[in-house]
Amino acid sequence: MSSVAAPKPSAAGAAPSGGGPPVAAAKRKRHPSVIPGFGLTLGYTVLYLSLVVLIPLSATFLKASHLSWQELLGIFTDRQVLLAFRLSVLCSAEGALINAVFGLLVAWVLVRYRFPGRGFLDSMVDLPFALPTAVAGISLTAVYAPNGFIGSFLEKFGVQVAYTPLGVTVALTFIGLPFVVRTLQPVLEDLDKEVEEAATSLGANRLQIFTRIILPALTPSLFTGVSLAFARALGEYGSVIFISGNMPLKTEIVPLIIVSKLEQYDYAGATAVACGMLVLSFTLLLGINLLQKWAGGASRVR
Amino acid sequence: MRSFPYFSRLSAAGLALALAALPAAAGPRKLLNVSYDPTRELYEDYNKAFVAHWKSATGEDVSISQSHGGSGKQGRSVIDGLDADVVTLALAYDIDAIAEKAQLLPKNWQTRLPGNSTPYTSTIVFLVRKGNPKGIKDWNDLIKPGVSIITPNPKTSGGARWNYLAAWGYALRHNGNDSAKAREFVAKLYKNVPVLDAGARGATTTFVQRGIGDVALSWENEALLAVKELGSGKVEVVTPSVSILAEPPVAVVERVADKHGNGKLAKAYLEYLYSEEGQDVVARNFYRPQSKTAAAKYAAQFPKVSLFTIKDVFGGWQKAQKTHFADNGVYDQISREGK
Numbered sequence: 055m056s057s058v059a060a061p062k063p064s065a066a067g068a069a070p071s072g073g074g075p076p077v078a079a080a081k082r083k084r085h086p087s088v089i090p091g092f093g094l095t096l097g098y099t100v101l102y103l104s105l106v107v108l109i110p111l112s113a114t115f116l117k118a119s120h121l122s123w124q125e126l127l128g129i130f131t132d133r134q135v136l137l138a139f140r141l142s143v144l145c146s147a148e149g150a151l152i153n154a155v156f157g158l159l160v161a162w163v164l165v166r167y168r169f170p171g172r173g174f175l176d177s178m179v180d181l182p183f184a185l186p187t188a189v190a191g192i193s194l195t196a197v198y199a200p201n202g203f204i205g206s207f208l209e210k211f212g213v214q215v216a217y218t219p220l221g222v223t224v225a226l227t228f229i230g231l232p233f234v235v236r237t238l239q240p241v242l243e244d245l246d247k248e249v250e251e252a253a254t255s256l257g258a259n260r261l262q263i264f265t266r267i268i269l270p271a272l273t274p275s276l277f278t279g280v281s282l283a284f285a286r287a288l289g290e291y292g293s294v295i296f297i298s299g300n301m302p303l304k305t306e307i308v309p310l311i312i313v314s315k316l317e318q319y320d321y322a323g324a325t326a327v328a329c330g331m332l333v334l335s336f337t338l339l340l341g342i343n344l345l346q347k348w349a350g351g352a353s354r355v356r
Numbered sequence: 357m358r359s360f361p362y363f364s365r366l367s368a369a370g371l372a373l374a375l376a377a378l379p380a381a382a383g384p385r386k387l388l389n390v391s392y393d394p395t396r397e398l399y400e401d402y403n404k405a406f407v408a409h410w411k412s413a414t415g416e417d418v419s420i421s422q423s424h425g426g427s428g429k430q431g432r433s434v435i436d437g438l439d440a441d442v443v444t445l446a447l448a449y450d451i452d453a454i455a456e457k458a459q460l461l462p463k464n465w466q467t468r469l470p471g472n473s474t475p476y477t478s479t480i481v482f483l484v485r486k487g488n489p490k491g492i493k494d495w496n497d498l499i500k501p502g503v504s505i506i507t508p509n510p511k512t513s514g515g516a517r518w519n520y521l522a523a524w525g526y527a528l529r530h531n532g533n534d535s536a537k538a539r540e541f542v543a544k545l546y547k548n549v550p551v552l553d554a555g556a557r558g559a560t561t562t563f564v565q566r567g568i569g570d571v572a573l574s575w576e577n578e579a580l581l582a583v584k585e586l587g588s589g590k591v592e593v594v595t596p597s598v599s600i601l602a603e604p605p606v607a608v609v610e611r612v613a614d615k616h617g618n619g620k621l622a623k624a625y626l627e628y629l630y631s632e633e634g635q636d637v638v639a640r641n642f643y644r645p646q647s648k649t650a651a652a653k654y655a656a657q658f659p660k661v662s663l664f665t666i667k668d669v670f671g672g673w674q675k676a677q678k679t680h681f682a683d684n685g686v687y688d689q690i691s692r693e694g695k
Contacts, residue, residue: 132683134692192561199566216566217551296558299551300509302691310554314511317428318682319453 111332118325129326134303135311139334141219142308146287149226150234150280157234157279158272164235165242179235182228187292194225195297217299222307225293230283237279238272245271277346281339288335384417387618387625390440392427392514392604393557394578398641399444405637406628410621418621426555427514434460434609441613441622444606446514448472449673451607460611474603475629476643479663480522482594483563483572483579490570494596495526498571499544506569508559509552510680510687516556517681519573522600524680525669529598543690564591575602577642580657584642601663 121129129135164176182190198205198215205215215221245268253263291309298305308331315324391399403420410418423430423438431450434440435458445451448466455463466473484492490503498505508516520542527541528534551568553559556575560582563572571594574582579593606626613622628634635647639654651658670676680686 134688195562195566199568201567217568295554300512300554301550301552302688310512313554314509315683316432317512317514318677319428319432319457320683323683 114325114328114332117321118329120322121326125323126326129323130330134306135308135327137303138306138308138311139330141222141306142288142331143334143338145219145222145226145307146284148223149230149287150284152223152227153230153234153283154276154280157231157283158238158276160231161235161238161242165239179232181232182230183232187229187290188296190228191225191293191296194228194293195221198224198297216297217301217305219298219305221297221299222294222305225297226287226290229290229293230287233282233286234276234279237275237282241272241275273349274346277342277349281342281346284342285335285339288331384419385618385621386616387418387420387441387621388423388439389420389442389444389625390423390430390434390438391444392430392446393424393555394515394575394581395444395604396422396424397581398577398638398643401641402629402634402637405633406625409628409633410624420625426512428512434458434612439612439616440609441616441618442606442608442626444604444626446604447517447673448603448605449677450514451605452673454609460609461607462610465607466605468608469606469626470630471646472603473605473607474646475606475626475634476604476638476645478576478602478604478643479599479661480519480573480596480602481576481579481599482596483560483574483582483591484594485570486590486592488592488594492571492594495523495541495545495598496530498523498548499541503548503571504550504569505545505548506551506553506559506563506572507549508556509554512554513556513559515575516559516573517676518575518600518602520680520687521666521670521676522573525600525664526596526598528669529664539686539690542686543693546690576644576658580642595659595661598662598664600669601665603666 118126160179164172164179195202195216197203198208198221200206200209200214200216202216208215213220215224250263250267253267258266289309291307291313294307295310298307298310300306300310308327312324312327312331315327389399389403399422403422407418407420410416423433423440425433427446427450430438430443431445431453434443434454443451443454451461451465452463455461455465469475482492482498484490490497492498492503497503507519510516510520523542523545524538527538531537531541551559551562553562556578559572560574560578562568564582564586572579576593576595583591583593606629608619608622608626610619613619629638630646632647632649635645635650636653639645639650639657642657644658645651645654666673666676670679678685
């Protein structure tokens with residue numbers, strides 16, 4: 055998903071610039087890139103990232119810097135804010151982990167088996183991407199509300215989904231699913247079936263094949279998918295507010311706190327919470343990345 | 357870098373192309389009305405009436421665009437540069453914010469048009485299930501144990517703040533203006549709220565479609581619209597004895613309208629709301645009209661209720677906002693009690 059569409063190697067090497075023919079360029083430099091125009095593309099990348107990501111984000115920090123340390127401390131020790139952070143992080147993590155298991159399953163089924171309706175299922179995975187989040191929220195609530203299709207069934211067992219933290223998890227699982235499935239699918243497709251056959255012929259049982267052969271190959275992309283799903287879930291607003299019930303101290307997510315501050319035209323307070331969220335998600339994503347590196351290293355040693 | 361001349365030539369060509377693609381402003385004059393959610397049907401109706409009126413008065417064709425969303429969100433959009441010629445929002449607080457933060461209109465904007473710049477008003481009523489099984493008639497029925505109330509979150513919904521203030525005003529009146537008693541009453545009321553939707557339409561959906569709650573607090577126009585759209589088979593409107601006069605104000609965003617050369621048009625657009633034709637459209641769309649003629653014509657729709665204003669009871673929006681809805685205000689305090 056994240057890597058460029060260029061063939062693998064030598065992107066790091068200094069590439070020739072400009073529109074000169076590749077053959078001429080190859081004479082000048084030792085490690086020519088297949089795609090010319092390193093200078094131009096890097097320039098675009100930096101410009102693009104600045105416009106789309108860097109400048110808006112620094113504006114956020116700038117606005118929050120209008121607050122004194124005391125005010126900031128006040129915001130981040132507020133019980134309501136802290137509980138919202140806890141709910142957001144926990145439910146996002148739960149959603150991402152559920153997707154790690156079931157997203158892997160979905161990707162597996164879609165890649166490994168051929169059955170009627172497969173194409174239909176495959177395109178259904180993208181629905182959470184395409185649906186406006188409010189629509190997703192409203193339909194999830196309709197299904198999981200106490201008078202809804204699944205909600206009324208669950209209520210018999212005393213389980214309430216809509217308007218509880220569980221409902222938040224359900225919504226965040228829903229929106230995170232495509233991230234896991236779509237990152238795993240290409241890797242699974244590339245996985246050589248012959249390796250598994252070889253393992254079988256060497257006497258490995260099915261569990262061994264899964265844990266020793268398949269899982270190590272999937273781990274990096276599984277981490278990527280899960281962290282994408284997690285990051286997306288942290289910032290999700292539209293679908294959650296319909297199913298969460300927004301009860302203070304119970305089912306408020308961080309984006310709702312931000313919106314309620316904006317409603318008071320408290321831009322500085324809202325951006326401060328947003329910055330808290332940014333720092334937190336960045337730290338968590340960095341952590342996941344390090345974990346992924348570590349896991350990748352471990353699997354390569356084996 | 358050898359590629360730069362090439363790049364700059366390319367970008368220059370791109371820029372020229374982009375400029376050429378910008379269409380020259382043509383066609384009828386445009387006016388943008390930035391409003392809040394529940395006025396969509398009202399202004400669709402009203403814009404047709406106004407366009408015809410303007411055409412017959414001046415011979416000019418105009419085209420009017422509407423923008424709808426939560427009142428606070430719409431206010432922020434205008435502050436951040438949405439080119440609104442006029443704003444028609446749910447509460448004066450949001451237009452105050454535009455005047456204060458972006459200085460797009462004078463601070464005394466509310467004196468510019470009759471009736472505190474509110475050509476139509478509404479009030480807070482109860483929406484109950486068919487047959488009113490819990491026998492809800494007035495505010496004090498709401499705090500009984502076992503009554504479940506749906507109202508949106510006053511922190512995120514401007515409309516919901518009127519609900520809160522209506523309950524508070526009722527309690528004040530029935531407790532000899534004792535604000536401690538009023539606080540207790542409102543706290544009890546919000547204890548009976550199982551779901552706080554972020555916006556007014558969401559709350560109506562929760563009540564009507566999800567079947568949650570025995571009673572929903574709602575603007576009268578929203579309640580009447582819900583009954584009309586659902587047929588009267590599912591829900592009924594109950595009007596309490598006392599309620600708040602909900603005043604959704606209108607204003608010309610003078611700096612923007614003048615920049616567009618729309619000053620006169622924008623003013624006429626809002627003034628026509630006060631005309632008999634405008635008032636009829638307003639009443640037809642379930643808002644209480646200012647005009648006596650329209651009020652008489654639609655009297656059956658609007659039961660008599662003793663109304664108090666936010667100015668008389670709370671000293672205006674700025675004060676009410678600060679006391680009740682700001683962070684750590686009264687609403688935050690009561691919602692944290694006992695949790």
